[in-house]
Amino acid sequence: xxxxxxxxxYQHVQEGxxxxxxxxxxxxxxxxxxxxxxxxxHPVFLIQLVKSGEVKKQKRLTFQFGEAKKNSSLHITATQxxxxxxxxxxxxxxxxxxxxxxxxxxxxLIIKP
Amino acid sequence: DTExxxxxxxxxxxxxxxxxxKCEQHMGxxxxxxxxxxxxxxxxxxxxxxxxKLSINESVPSRFSPECPNSSLLNLHLHALQPEDSALxxxxxxxxGAREQYFGPGTRLTVT
Numbered sequence: 508x509x510x511x512x513x514x515x516x517y518q519h520v521q522e523g524x525x526x527x528x529x530x531x532x533x534x535x536x537x538x539x540x541x542x543x544x545x546x547x548x549h550p551v552f553l554i555q556l557v558k559s560g561e562v563k564k565q566k567r568l569t570f571q572f573g574e575a576k577k578n579s580s581l582h583i584t585a586t587q588x589x590x591x592x593x594x595x596x597x598x599x600x601x602x603x604x605x606x607x608x609x610x611x612x613x614x615x616l617i618i619k620p
Numbered sequence: 621d622t623e624x625x626x627x628x629x630x631x632x633x634x635x636x637x638x639x640x641x642k643c644e645q646h647m648g649x650x651x652x653x654x655x656x657x658x659x660x661x662x663x664x665x666x667x668x669x670x671x672x673k674l675s676i677n678e679s680v681p682s683r684f685s686p687e688c689p690n691s692s693l694l695n696l697h698l699h700a701l702q703p704e705d706s707a708l709x710x711x712x713x714x715x716x717g718a719r720e721q722y723f724g725p726g727t728r729l730t731v732t
Binding site: 540550611613 | 676
């Protein structure tokens with residue numbers, strides 16, 4: 508079945524350094540979503556990418572959707588303590604479904620003390 | 621109002637107990653979801669309701685019984701759970717056909 512691979516599993520950074528997480532799907536995605544889950548919290552929707560090659564920015568966060576619509580990335584510039592959490596990508600399965608999402612395993616952003 | 625609420629926040633129950641989790645949203649969304657999330661894992665879809673009808677059941681054991689009394693409310697009835705059912709149970713909602721889902725804060729369930 509369809510898989511969404513997300514790497515790395517963890518990333519330790521110094522505050523002020525950049526952070527990037529990558530997602531790769533085994534099949535073409537109609538769209539991809541990104542969610543953030545703070546420690547002890549719940550997933551919060553960040554953004555949805557739909558178009559091939561799409562790039563969207565939210566302040567220090569840059570989201571990209573690959574030309575083939577099989578991969579995506581989230582890049583955070585100059586991390587802050589408020590960025591700590593786990594970032595998940597998620598995309599719909601190939602079959603017609605309005606509801607299901609295939610989730611990546613998540614990348615946990617850890618700020619070194 | 622972009623909030624999904626869930627009660628209770630925490631629940632400890634024995635394997636013979638019956639309890640219910642509740643979820644409410646006032647965003648006018650007609651799709652509502654139950655997810656189970658284990659530590660360090662992504663959410664795992666359990667059920668989807670669309671227009672108050674059960675649309676998806678991801679082969680969830682019958683000890684979990686969902687209910688959607690109206691377009692704003694979603695319940696999850698629990699009976700004879702196992703310790704391995706201990707997890708964070710998340711409710712979410714979305715517009716039908718839209719992909720972005722809005723999650724509630726979850727109920728952290730411990731089965732003893």
